[in-house]
Amino acid sequence: MCRALCIPARMVIGYLHGLAPMDLHVWFEAYVGGRWYTFDATQQEALGGRVTVAYGHDAANVAIFSQFGPALAPSAMPVTVELLAAAPD
Numbered sequence: 001m002c003r004a005l006c007i008p009a010r011m012v013i014g015y016l017h018g019l020a021p022m023d024l025h026v027w028f029e030a031y032v033g034g035r036w037y038t039f040d041a042t043q044q045e046a047l048g049g050r051v052t053v054a055y056g057h058d059a060a061n062v063a064i065f066s067q068f069g070p071a072l073a074p075s076a077m078p079v080t081v082e083l084l085a086a087a088p089d
Contacts, residue, residue: 002030010055012038013062017049017081024053024064049083 002009008031016025027040027050038050056062 002028007032010036011058011062012050012052012055013064014053015051015079015081016040016043016047017051017083018047019081022079022081025050026062049081051081 010029011026012029013024013026015022019025025042027038027042029036029038031037038046040047053064054062
């Protein structure tokens, strides 16, 4: 919708602190007034602690895994996100 209104927008994939169970998460950002703003339709309130893995125009640009050739047996890879205290000034 943003692009239809000529507002630059991008899809973002990454991790979100406090997401349970921890898994990859997707949100979008729109460039308005000289800066990027984050929008996440799955969260009731704005949460910080985002770890960006990739930016793209759509899901094809930010695919974490693309299968070519014979099927592979996936294995587990536990991921955690910890919120660190801000550095002192």
